[in-house]
Amino acid sequence: MTGSTGDTRSRIQAVALELFTEQGYEKTSLREIAERLGVTKAALYYHFKSKDDIVTSFVSDRIERLDGLIEWAGHQPADAAGRRAILQRYSEEFFGDTGHTVMQFFEQNRTVLTHLSSGQMMRDRLLQMAAVLSRADPSPAGQLRATLAIFAVHGSTFALRGPDITVEQRKQLALDVAYEMLDRIGASGADEDRTALRS
Amino acid sequence: MTGSTGDTRSRIQAVALELFTEQGYEKTSLREIAERLGVTKAALYYHFKSKDDIVTSFVSDRIERLDGLIEWAGHQPADAAGRRAILQRYSEEFFGDTGHTVMQFFEQNRTVLTHLSSGQMMRDRLLQMAAVLSRADPSPAGQLRATLAIFAVHGSTFALRGPDITVEQRKQLALDVAYEMLDRIGASGADEDRTALRS
DNA sequence: GTCTATACTTAGATAGAC
């Protein structure tokens, strides 16, 4: 921690991720990051091309893991059990030690998904997740249900009030609710027809 | 439009809302807004205290309407039919002509909900909506289901791919899916117990 | 009451010395 040891680059990543998550990407200045590390702004620019390049550096690893998950998901059965398995693995990725901080960063900086290149890549993977989850019923209703299932995982981090709830409980609760949504994808089909006509 | 007519203030609001929604709050500069109106930055500061005061000016109206809705919701029956009625009115508020642009602004600028005073007020109302929807079952599971129901309405604006889908269809679809979630709030209770124990 | 001119502070970013 205190060590003089080499890796300034990874120290920048750690501090930036922490501050970006706590106070927001736009609200955190490079001066602030530099000061916390006892260096100048210019030093940051030796290690990273720009502010959003710092984000890219700790996001690309997540992207790769998500790509692996999506690829695997495509080979799972397109039934309810397959969907549950896919989302279960997604939630492990989301709540897992290595990925949790980065996912929390995106949860706190949702506009980054639109305005930063690395954010758009993540957004893209999220859409692919929804697509693979709803491939048994790619109708708008199926897409929306898949999106909501994913959001159950994300939303469990802030929709659940009270600090007396553990991470493990959040995770389990998110999955329980998400499964209800997943199980309805492409279920009867009769529902959808009624819906379409009702309007 | 071209007119020299008085209301610079409301012209600023209109242009700002449009640019903030299109390109994002942080990515839009006051210079840009001023130029588009043919005035200087300083003119903006005559009409508004600050950049985020412009946001407040067009959000406060939405807040008031939401307050009315929440107050009314508290008097509705705390059963499934009551919850459906509440969310239905919420979606009308969300998709309605007057409010839609402002709600789209928040959808495109979610970090504003955390970092701006007016955003926090809106965030507060959203939490109150979730609370009133889950008052029959204020457990974490109930809260999460209520939050997801609200998010079905919001998410229908971006989760539904394809431009061949009308606003009215989005609205109806969002409600259909949201109702599934609402109907499960405080339903059996047995589910929750199983969930709690399973972990 | 409505706006312009001007200036202050801080942001992200770059060039070049050590």
Add this chain to the structure above:
DNA sequence: GTCTATCTAAGTATAGAC
């Protein structure tokens, strides 16, 4: 690999013209 100095543009603020 890091620092000093500097650039442009951002948000902000005020004095004063009309």
